[in-house]
Amino acid sequence: MIVNESESLIINVNNIEHKISVKPNETLLDVLRLKLGIKSVKAACWSGDCGICTVLIDGKPMKSCLVLSHEIRNKSIMTVEGLLEDELFQKLQNSFVKNGAIQCGFCTSAFLLVGYYLIKNKRNLDLLSIKKGINGIICRCTGYKQIIDSIYELK
Amino acid sequence: MGKYVGESIIRKDALEKVNGTATYAFDIDNIPNLLIGKFLTSPYAHAHIRSIDISKAEKINGVVAIVTGKDWPVRIGLYAGDRDILAVDKVVWAGQPVVAISAESYEIAEKALEQIQIEYEPLPAIIDPVKAKLSNDILVHEKLGEYEHSPAFNPIPGTNIANHFKLRKGNIEKGFKESDKIIENTFTMPQVAHAYLEPIVAIGHYKRDGKIEIWSSAQSPFTVRYLMGITFAIPTSNVTVHAPYLGGGFGGKAGLNYEPLAVLLSKNSNYRPVKLQLTREENFRSAPIRVGMVAKIKTGVKDNGRIIAEEIEYIWDSGACADYAVNVGRAGGYVSIGPYEIDNIKSDSYTLYTNKPYATAFRGFGHMELHWAIERQRDIIAKNLGMDPIALRKINTLKAGKSYTANQHRLRKDAGNVDECLEKVWNDLKTHFKGKIGDKPWLFRGIGVSCFMKGPAQPPNSASSAYVKFNEDGGIFVSVGTSEMGQGTITSLAQIAAEELSIPIEKVYIKGERDTDRDAYTWQTVGSRSLFMDGNAVRNACIDAKHQIFEIASQVLHTPPYDLVLENESIYPKGEPWKNLNLVDVIMGYMFTSGEAIGGPIMGHGTYIAKMTMLDAETGAGNPAIFETFGSQGVEVEINVLTGEIKIKRLISAFDIGKAINPQLCESQILGGSIMALSLGLNEKLQYDEKGHLLNPNFVDYVLTRADDLPDEFEFFLVENPQLDAPFGARGIGELTMLGVPAAIGNAIANAINVEIYDTPITSERIWYEIKKQRPELLKLKEEFLQED
Numbered sequence: 016m017i018v019n020e021s022e023s024l025i026i027n028v029n030n031i032e033h034k035i036s037v038k039p040n041e042t043l044l045d046v047l048r049l050k051l052g053i054k055s056v057k058a059a060c061w062s063g064d065c066g067i068c069t070v071l072i073d074g075k076p077m078k079s080c081l082v083l084s085h086e087i088r089n090k091s092i093m094t095v096e097g098l099l100e101d102e103l104f105q106k107l108q109n110s111f112v113k114n115g116a117i118q119c120g121f122c123t124s125a126f127l128l129v130g131y132y133l134i135k136n137k138r139n140l141d142l143l144s145i146k147k148g149i150n151g152i153i154c155r156c157t158g159y160k161q162i163i164d165s166i167y168e169l170k
Numbered sequence: 171m172g173k174y175v176g177e178s179i180i181r182k183d184a185l186e187k188v189n190g191t192a193t194y195a196f197d198i199d200n201i202p203n204l205l206i207g208k209f210l211t212s213p214y215a216h217a218h219i220r221s222i223d224i225s226k227a228e229k230i231n232g233v234v235a236i237v238t239g240k241d242w243p244v245r246i247g248l249y250a251g252d253r254d255i256l257a258v259d260k261v262v263w264a265g266q267p268v269v270a271i272s273a274e275s276y277e278i279a280e281k282a283l284e285q286i287q288i289e290y291e292p293l294p295a296i297i298d299p300v301k302a303k304l305s306n307d308i309l310v311h312e313k314l315g316e317y318e319h320s321p322a323f324n325p326i327p328g329t330n331i332a333n334h335f336k337l338r339k340g341n342i343e344k345g346f347k348e349s350d351k352i353i354e355n356t357f358t359m360p361q362v363a364h365a366y367l368e369p370i371v372a373i374g375h376y377k378r379d380g381k382i383e384i385w386s387s388a389q390s391p392f393t394v395r396y397l398m399g400i401t402f403a404i405p406t407s408n409v410t411v412h413a414p415y416l417g418g419g420f421g422g423k424a425g426l427n428y429e430p431l432a433v434l435l436s437k438n439s440n441y442r443p444v445k446l447q448l449t450r451e452e453n454f455r456s457a458p459i460r461v462g463m464v465a466k467i468k469t470g471v472k473d474n475g476r477i478i479a480e481e482i483e484y485i486w487d488s489g490a491c492a493d494y495a496v497n498v499g500r501a502g503g504y505v506s507i508g509p510y511e512i513d514n515i516k517s518d519s520y521t522l523y524t525n526k527p528y529a530t531a532f533r534g535f536g537h538m539e540l541h542w543a544i545e546r547q548r549d550i551i552a553k554n555l556g557m558d559p560i561a562l563r564k565i566n567t568l569k570a571g572k573s574y575t576a577n578q579h580r581l582r583k584d585a586g587n588v589d590e591c592l593e594k595v596w597n598d599l600k601t602h603f604k605g606k607i608g609d610k611p612w613l614f615r616g617i618g619v620s621c622f623m624k625g626p627a628q629p630p631n632s633a634s635s636a637y638v639k640f641n642e643d644g645g646i647f648v649s650v651g652t653s654e655m656g657q658g659t660i661t662s663l664a665q666i667a668a669e670e671l672s673i674p675i676e677k678v679y680i681k682g683e684r685d686t687d688r689d690a691y692t693w694q695t696v697g698s699r700s701l702f703m704d705g706n707a708v709r710n711a712c713i714d715a716k717h718q719i720f721e722i723a724s725q726v727l728h729t730p731p732y733d734l735v736l737e738n739e740s741i742y743p744k745g746e747p748w749k750n751l752n753l754v755d756v757i758m759g760y761m762f763t764s765g766e767a768i769g770g771p772i773m774g775h776g777t778y779i780a781k782m783t784m785l786d787a788e789t790g791a792g793n794p795a796i797f798e799t800f801g802s803q804g805v806e807v808e809i810n811v812l813t814g815e816i817k818i819k820r821l822i823s824a825f826d827i828g829k830a831i832n833p834q835l836c837e838s839q840i841l842g843g844s845i846m847a848l849s850l851g852l853n854e855k856l857q858y859d860e861k862g863h864l865l866n867p868n869f870v871d872y873v874l875t876r877a878d879d880l881p882d883e884f885e886f887f888l889v890e891n892p893q894l895d896a897p898f899g900a901r902g903i904g905e906l907t908m909l910g911v912p913a914a915i916g917n918a919i920a921n922a923i924n925v926e927i928y929d930t931p932i933t934s935e936r937i938w939y940e941i942k943k944q945r946p947e948l949l950k951l952k953e954e955f956l957q958e959d
Contacts, residue, residue, distance in 0.1 A: 054193070057194075057367070057368070059367040059369065060868065062868065064870050095189065099189060108189070111184075112181070112185070115834045115835070115838045117184055117187045119366075119368070119415070119416060119656030120192050120415060120417070121367040121368050123187050145877075146880070147878060150878045152877075155366055155874065157841065157845075159876075160841050160884065162877075
């Protein structure tokens with residue numbers, strides 16, 4: 016069967032090129048967590064419902080469990096690990112810390128990445144558009160408010 | 171008070187979590203020779219296992235072990251041993267693991283599972299807990315009488331009753347006879363899922379030397395350790411449990427879950443470690459859930475509003491196993507009437523077996539469910555008497571020094587004050603309430619409140635410990651047993667240590683990961699007990715360390731230890747701060763200029779044990795909890811009577827927590843807990859078909875509140891009546907933040923449109939249906955409005 020045939024692929028993750036061998040049915044989520052050991056990317060449903068596995072693909076937030084690895088050929092992937100030196104990202108991290116937007120931390124990476132995307136790309140960011148922007152990600156601990164406030168503070 | 175207690179210090183785990191480096195059991199895959207575990211579950215809710223054929227699966231390359239229930243037929247459980255590791259002889263819920271495999275990869279394990287043939291003989295299943303209580307022919311556990319259980323519980327063999335808890339006070343018949351009005355209602359809450367994001371993960375390693383090592387997403391690693399020793403008949407000390415950061419728990423990871431299966435697989439896999447990680451669907455079907463509740467309440471009341479008699483039957487739907495949920499029924503039983511004082515009580519709390527996924531602890535431990543019933547009932551009583559619901563409550567609330575629930579044990583004098591919480595919430599709601607808004611006559615607004623109480627449900631000998639170890643730089647490492655699952659306790663505990671030892675908070679190190687070999691013991695991380703129990707242990711450990719420091723310093727300063735002060739990292743005689751000794755010169759042992767040295771590295775140790783009693787089997791009398799936190803919550807709702815659509819406009823909370831050690835962490839708990847309760851109250855329900863199959867095992871069909879659903883406004887009040895035996899006066903808050911929300915919504919709906927809701931979730935569909943039943947005229951409001959135009 017075709018799914019057993021691995022192919023070689025060059026992908027760019029956090030500005031580093033990796034040559035990896037992937038099966039056609041392998042998801043980006045599995046490549047990142049299992050092949051590259053990037054553990055800031057979490058998962059909770061493996062079917063696109065919870066948004067916890069969100070990463071930035073060419074700067075846009077995408078659920079990595081829904082992306083097949085061959086779809087990311089020639090694309091650039093960003094996770095929390097790749098943004099730790101980014102000034103805006105650091106400001107957002109500080110805002111999360113200061114506002115108490117973190118509890119168990121399992122969803123934190125996903126919200127940071129979407130928050131970073133919203134601040135960078137959306138003009139006239141208001142509370143409503145932040146709510147809409149993060150609506151695809153589930154948080155069971157915080158009740159969202161402090162996450163929304165943290166992003167809003169940096170608009 | 172102090173420098174650190176009462177301050178919103180940033181979380182000790184914050185940086186690890188924003189940097190993506192916090193490690194969860196989910197992330198651990200670097201253990202040498204690690205195998206992947208998977209299991210096959212029963213498609214039937216109730217069936218005999220006729221045969222299991224593993225011959226094809228065994229031959230698949232890469233399959234290491236295949237185990238069935240008969241390989242280790244030990245029944246496991248916390249308070250009652252009623253759960254097979256893998257089903258033996260018969261299955262009791264759809265989703266119960268029957269066969270498990272370890273393999274070199276996930277793909278191989280999945281492929282092998284497909285090759286396993288199991289033949290079942292289906293049996294009639296009991297799905298409804300009320301029917302389960304009456305059933306003598308369909309039994310979930312025929313052998314209930316043979317099961318071991320803690321003496322605190324009372325299972326009834328030959329029935330589906332896993333526990334019957336009785337609460338008795340006064341004379342119930344006399345109470346009803348003397349009542350001016352008797353009001354009877356039935357309220358329900360369905361089974362729900364914890365929906366923590368990190369799924370259940372258990373890595374088990376049974377080693378050749380007879381030791382067991384476990385990495386688990388466990389809330390209570392020490393309880394896992396203890397029960398694993400019993401399960402595999404080895405000494406407790408041979409078991410090591412690592413519990414890294416938890417991606418949420420909410421009670422769902424409190425007991426013993428998949429650790430025994432992972433270890434059993436490892437034992438049969440040439441002693442190689444095995445990682446078992448549940449998918450989301452498996453987590454819904456095979457991992458523990460929260461009980462459902464049916465509450466029948468009959469209340470006798472005087473015309474002046476005094477409640478004089480209450481008869482209650484609670485039925486807790488615990489699903490197929492009740493190893494932990496027997497205690498939900500017990501706790502629900504002794505708090506039966508909520509935060510009130512009533513002279514005549516008869517309450518029976520039954521934990522029932524049904525053929526559904528099994529229940530465990532859930533944030534609130536039965537108290538959100540029971541307060542849904544009690545607090546709806548209080549508003550309905552007030553309506554019947556034509557009284558203000560706030561006034562009715564105040565006549566009946568439990569006051570300090572008065573008889574506690576149904577027994578003669580008196581509520582501490584320094585306990586919290588529910589009336590104060592109620593007033594704060596009600597005044598805030600009333601002040602902001604504008605009544606009807608806008609020109610659409612089909613939109614109605616209303617306000618409602620509820621009151622509640624809860625203490626930690628734990629055994630009377632539940633204990634905590636802590637040690638505090640000084641490092642060369644004067645920093646301290648604090649070891650506790652309580653797990654960090656998001657609630658933030660480790661930060662509050664660090665603040666307690668910094669305050670007691672008067673050292674900078676930055677110099678207090680405390681880890682979120684637990685290791686049962688190295689960390690101080692605690693019973694479990696449940697019941698909002700950690701801040702109080704482990705907080706007292708940390709404080710005692712610091713006091714012990716301080717004594718050791720003063721012993722050394724007294725010899726240097728020629729001052730008796732009791733005359734010394736430790737402040738800002740220096741030690742000096744009271745009143746003479748200039749005669750100081752640097753703390754850093756003492757904590758590893760003090761060396762005189764001659765080179766002679768005294769003392770040694772400082773390590774303080776502290777313990778704390780619950781002060782409670784057993785409860786009388788016939789009446790429930792005794793002291794059930796070390797503290798009760800009281801609170802009140804209220805909402806303003808807007809209802810569209812044409813569609814049943816409900817919007818929560820404002821959500822107000824007040825809790826008497828004694829002392830806010832970290833106000834921001836309190837706020838976080840309040841926001842998170844009240845939104846979780848909103849989600850449970852408005853959306854959440856595990857939906858089964860008539861044969862017991864779960865119909866919504868995913869995050870699309872099982873609806874959780876998202877950012878877009880938040881109320882417009884939040885407000886909260888922290889009432890601080892300190893408890894004298896609590897660390898700096900503080901009581902627990904974690905679970906309390908949920909308890910009043912559903913009932914407040916129900917009461918606000920009644921206030922808005924005079925329609926009574928008896929069941930949750932309060933979906934728009936349910937509201938519309940109840941409007942149609944109770945006030946059908948409301949559905950015509952739009953037509954009338956348009957005709958008027």
